[in-house]
Amino acid sequence: MKTLILGAGYAGLATATSLKPIPGLESLLIEQNAYHTFETRLHEAAAHNTPVTLPLLPLLRGTGVHLEQARVDYVDLDEREVGLKDGRVLMYDTLVVGLGSVTNFYRIPGLAENATELKQLSDADDIFNFVNRTFDNGYQGNRDIVVGGAGLTGVELVTELAQRAELLSKERGLPPFNIYLVEAGPKILPILDEALRAKAQQTLEEYGIKIMVGHRIMQATADSVTVQTQGGEQKVIKAGKIIWTGGIQARDIVRGQKIEKGPGGRIAVDEFLRAKGYSDVFIIGDMGLALNQEGKPVPTTAQHAGQQGRTTAKNIMNIVQNRPLVPYEPTTLGEFVSLGGLMAVGWMKLPWNQKLAITGGIAHVMKRASEWKWRSSVD
Ligand SMILES: Cc1cc2nc3c(=O)[nH]c(=O)nc-3n(C[C@H](O)[C@H](O)[C@H](O)COP(=O)(O)OP(=O)(O)OC[C@H]3O[C@@H](n4cnc5c(N)ncnc54)[C@H](O)[C@@H]3O)c2cc1C
16 A cells, blocks of 8 residues: 655654554655654744754654655645645555644735744744844844744743843843734633643743733734734834744645635544545644544644544554554643743643643653653654
């Protein structure tokens, strides 16, 4: 059975590294980069240039999966073909699509043109270089940073940037820049409960981050954003760098007459993670719209992408060995938000669906532990 796995993110890489070389299975992983990116740590790369990639080839040893570094142009489920940017067209018996998500700019005028995203290594490099430039003695421009979106990514990013600014400020004797965290909704980190959110908010305030909840970005230019309060009052914030972390949508690269799409353009899948209407196609990670035990969409997180990848690998081997498929059973083991340095807040799942709230250094260790767990699962 010829199996193509598209994307070596959390979902695709978990599939590839969970496969075993079994008779009758021929698998090819197609990824545009020669490395896997730890997307969950891009904010650290943006502030401190921390390494956040892993070369793919060594990770595939012993799996029987081959790697092709290429860019996918389109996927046509009705024709059963994958078109590559270099013009080649590949056929498959079974297809796994894990090409992730792209930033959603919600058509806010000027935002896509003027804001940096935080989705890949080049975005992190761009932010890192800006921060360094602002501490050059000859730098003349505006040094302030506006981050739009106070979800997990935005909050993790501003705390790391504040730390970096503090460090460079001491080193080079210049004042730190201002960081504005702008959020249209009424609160930061809506995924957390009240007590953890309050702790996170206090940490941000201690860093001197200017939190502007209830402020919607209405437009952006090269050096400013215009924000509006719920009461209709408008303000202009001048900035040297605008970063948008306010939303994602599934990568729009798959076509097929029977495809059903849900919120964020995610492709509806059945209990085995197969695209509805296409029993040979698994859509996993941020692109897929899997439902949990209560019928609610599974969150777009690395944790769930990895689980989906591992279930899909089992099912590919089950198909080859003529065994029944196993359904996907999502579990959220916990959620942690890093707040710069050794600080984090979050919760972990306990037996009987209890949650244990954790803050401070221990939460930081838990967050790191989940990253190490991911790394050792693919290594
Ligand atoms: C800064 C940041 C912090 C985050 N923090 C957390 C966190 O703490 N916890 C958590 O659970 N989640 C977190 N997330 C979300 C998490 O990273 C995503 O949910 C996860 O990466 C989704 O996995 P995926 O495999 O679907 O996609 P991805 O990991 O994005 O992988 C997609 C892969 O497809 C490749 N690709 C894309 N297009 C093409 C193409 N045309 N051709 C070939 N290859 C292609 C990409 O290079 C990439 O390797 C964070 C995200 C960001 C941006």
